[in-house]
Amino acid sequence: xxxxxxxxxxxxxxxxxxxxxxxxxxxxxxxxxxxxxxxxxxxxxxxxxxxxxxxxxxxxxxxxxxxxxxxxxxxxxxxxxxxxxxxxxxxxxxxxxxxxxxxxxxxxxxxxxxxxxxxxxxxxxxxxxxxxxxxxxxxxxxxxxxxxxxxxxxxxxxxxxxxxxxxxxxxxxxxxxxxxxxxxxxxxxxxxxxxxxxxxxxxxxxxxxxxxxxxxxxxxxxxxxxxxxxxxxxxxxxxxxxxxxxxxxxxxxxxxxxxxxxxxxxxxxxxxxxxxxxxxxxxxxxxxxxxxxxxxxxxxxxxxxxxxxxxxxxxxxxxxxxxxxxxxxxxxxxxxxxxxxxxxxxxxxxxxxxxxxxxxxxxxxxxxxxxxxxxxxxxxxxxxxxxxxxxxxxxxxxxxxxxxxxxxxxxxxxxxxxxxxxxxxxxxxxxxxxxxxxxxxxxxxxxxxxxxxxxxxxxxxxxxxxxxxxxxxxxxxxxxxxxxxxxxxxxxxxxxxxxxxxxxxxxxxxxxxxxxxxxxxxxxxxxxxxxxxxxxxxxxxxxxxxxxxxxxxxxxxxxxxxxxxxxxxxxxxxxxxxxxxxxxxxxxxxxxxxxxxxxxxxxxxxxxxxxxxxxxxxxxxxxxxx
Amino acid sequence: xxxxxxxxxxxxxxxxxxxxxxxxxxxxxxxxxxxxxxxxxxxxxxxxxxxxxxxxxxxxxxxx
Numbered sequence: 001x002x003x004x005x006x007x008x009x010x011x012x013x014x015x016x017x018x019x020x021x022x023x024x025x026x027x028x029x030x031x032x033x034x035x036x037x038x039x040x041x042x043x044x045x046x047x048x049x050x051x052x053x054x055x056x057x058x059x060x061x062x063x064x065x066x067x068x069x070x071x072x073x074x075x076x077x078x079x080x081x082x083x084x085x086x087x088x089x090x091x092x093x094x095x096x097x098x099x100x101x102x103x104x105x106x107x108x109x110x111x112x113x114x115x116x117x118x119x120x121x122x123x124x125x126x127x128x129x130x131x132x133x134x135x136x137x138x139x140x141x142x143x144x145x146x147x148x149x150x151x152x153x154x155x156x157x158x159x160x161x162x163x164x165x166x167x168x169x170x171x172x173x174x175x176x177x178x179x180x181x182x183x184x185x186x187x188x189x190x191x192x193x194x195x196x197x198x199x200x201x202x203x204x205x206x207x208x209x210x211x212x213x214x215x216x217x218x219x220x221x222x223x224x225x226x227x228x229x230x231x232x233x234x235x236x237x238x239x240x241x242x243x244x245x246x247x248x249x250x251x252x253x254x255x256x257x258x259x260x261x262x263x264x265x266x267x268x269x270x271x272x273x274x275x276x277x278x279x280x281x282x283x284x285x286x287x288x289x290x291x292x293x294x295x296x297x298x299x300x301x302x303x304x305x306x307x308x309x310x311x312x313x314x315x316x317x318x319x320x321x322x323x324x325x326x327x328x329x330x331x332x333x334x335x336x337x338x339x340x341x342x343x344x345x346x347x348x349x350x351x352x353x354x355x356x357x358x359x360x361x362x363x364x365x366x367x368x369x370x371x372x373x374x375x376x377x378x379x380x381x382x383x384x385x386x387x388x389x390x391x392x393x394x395x396x397x398x399x400x401x402x403x404x405x406x407x408x409x410x411x412x413x414x415x416x417x418x419x420x421x422x423x424x425x426x427x428x429x430x431x432x433x434x435x436x437x438x439x440x441x442x443x444x445x446x447x448x449x450x451x452x453x454x455x456x457x458x459x460x461x462x463x464x465x466x467x468x469x470x471x472x473x474x475x476x477x478x479x480x481x482x483x484x485x486x487x488x489x490x491x492x493x494x495x496x497x498x499x500x501x502x503x504x505x506x507x508x509x510x511x512x513x514x515x516x517x518x519x520x521x522x523x524x525x526x527x528x529x530x531x532x533x534x535x536x537x538x539x540x541x542x543x544x545x546x547x548x549x550x551x552x553x554x555x556x557x558x559x560x561x562x563x564x565x566x567x568x569x570x571x572x573x574x575x576x577x578x579x580x581x582x583x584x585x586x587x588x589x590x591x592x593x594x595x596x597x598x599x600x601x602x603x604x605x606x607x608x609x610x611x612x613x614x615x616x617x618x619x620x621x622x623x624x625x626x
Numbered sequence: 627x628x629x630x631x632x633x634x635x636x637x638x639x640x641x642x643x644x645x646x647x648x649x650x651x652x653x654x655x656x657x658x659x660x661x662x663x664x665x666x667x668x669x670x671x672x673x674x675x676x677x678x679x680x681x682x683x684x685x686x687x688x689x690x
Binding site for chain 2: 016017018021168171172175176179180181182184185232235236239240243247250
């Protein structure tokens with residue numbers, strides 16, 4: 001029966017610096033396993049410089065994220081910042097760019113898993129093995145996410161620490177055995193290898209090595225003491241990532257120098273032979289003994305594959321969370337964010353975006369995936385920087401618990417230099433990507449255009465304004481603050497949908513894991529067979545379930561049951577028993593201004609297996625009387 | 627001092643020492659290979675050592 005849960009436990013803020021750092025490093029740290037090779041293919045001997053410049057832009061971006069996340073500790077990252085700074089359309093724009101990031105994260109991480117597993121089976125290193133392997137992995141993880149999966153904080157921590165230690169050890173061995181400043185200088189042929197265009201593209205692509213900082217933003221709602229914990233988590237991630245991401249390319253290019261072939265072309269095996277598994281390339285070229293190299297190859301292969309599988313899964317979880325967040329703000333059509341009746345996951349969105357991820361893997365082009373990733377990430381980061389500047393101008397008096405250093409006064413407000421420099425950097429990187437990689441520019445523009453049309457069409461259809469925030473309404477219910485229940489059954493018979501009843505249930509089931517089950521009863525006249533077509537009644541019943549989902553979110557399930565007239569009360573009682581409901585919420589009906597205690601309600605009250613709450617619609621009586 | 631603060635300070639100090647270690651290692655490798663004042667390795671090593679020392683100094687100062 002009912003279990004009393006203290007209200008304070010329903011919104012526990014649990015994450016400290018360690019959890020934020022491990023989650024952020026787990027995400028950012030996984031990027032090096034694919035970013036290094038593709039960056040080296042463009043930037044050649046200037047790869048370390050490209051990583052340094054990209055790292056500086058990352059530092060500024062992290063500062064902007066920290067300031068805005070501390071101000072608004074809620075999930076959504078740049079989409080949330082843009083909502084507060086600009087309007088809902090800008091928020092959607094940022095969210096849709098983030099969605100592209102998640103899709104490409106899924107694709108690129110999954111595509112590189114077979115490359116690292118090729119230490120066991122060589123055909124996985126190249127097409128079609130890597131394409132098939134990547135698509136199979138996406139399909140498996142999509143199925144797992146539809147069934148429902150959770151991120152394990154402990155596993156994230158172990159992997160992040162393992163990843164960090166492995167990278168430190170590899171850099172340490174690399175410095176001791178292969179580091180050669182002379183080789184690094186000889187690798188560079190300014191203007192020729194790389195060309196200035198390729199170097200610029202290398203910086204833009206190098207930025208993907210630093211993506212993942214929004215993870216901290218997404219965990220902000222559950223951060224303990226956000227003003228202290230978030231900047232520290234961000235600071236530690238920046239410190240660890242910057243130091244290692246400068247040294248890893250230095251070691252890699254010392255071990256795999258740039259060479260000129262007979263035709264006069266410059267290349268490094270880091271960007272050719274090892275483009276698909278650059279960290280394995282470092283291991284193989286450290287000059288260690290054969291036995292030790294083989295052991296290290298297998299270890300790095302397994303570690304990288306596990307980290308990339310986790311990154312793929314994190315991308316799919318990101319798709320689910322973002323779909324839910326966009327749904328809450330009425331940015332996506334119901335069809336796309338439909339929740340699975342049994343598993344309570346947004347299965348349509350997971351299937352659709354996983355299919356797009358699989359499609360992008362199909363050509364087997366790493367540079368396309370990398371530049372698409374850069375396209376979405378740079379757009380999202382630029383909006384984050386612009387939002388921080390706009391918030392400084394729009395809400396100068398709002399308390400900011402944390403601000404980055406280097407601020408100056410201009411245009412009548414305090415301008416953050418980090419956001420200006422970061423914004424210029426990320427916007428320049430975005431322009432470079434669309435200018436120098438035409439295919440990416442076209443596909444990316446198509447993605448954004450499709451999103452805006454989808455958003456505008458949906459808002460127009462729903463008669464909602466384009467620029468204003470419209471959130472799913474959850475009005476405060478009356479008189480149910482004292483207790484919370486394990487699971488709640490909301491029963492509807494023929495009465496109209498009652499927002500009050502669902503809101504009451506949502507409040508009762510305040511903890512996330514508690515279910516709300518909507519039981520919509522359709523009366524089948526005795527003159528008709530039970531399976532007679534009753535399309536209008538069925539549609540009305542289904543619509544009540546859908547509207548309840550809009551209010552209660554992922555925790556709401558529901559089903560329609562056909563009964564004979566007079567049997568609805570017993571059906572509701574049976575349903576409550578079957579799902580072991582802690583409470584039944586029944587909307588009160590009125591006739592001629594008076595409450596109607598009909599047969600259904602009488603039966604439910606008489607045979608109740610648990611507490612029954614009769615929910616009265618505010619103003620209903622007055623409206624009915626009128 | 628609260629446990630999360632100690633954790634943060636501890637991890638920051640470890641990272642600082644690791645960065646100093648990288649810097650010193652680069653310096654040693656450069657000098658062993660005959661690098662002089664003009665060599666890139668020397669300046670890279672000094673840069674990493676300086677960054678590590680600066681971060682360690684800030685971490686230790688905020689503790690006191």
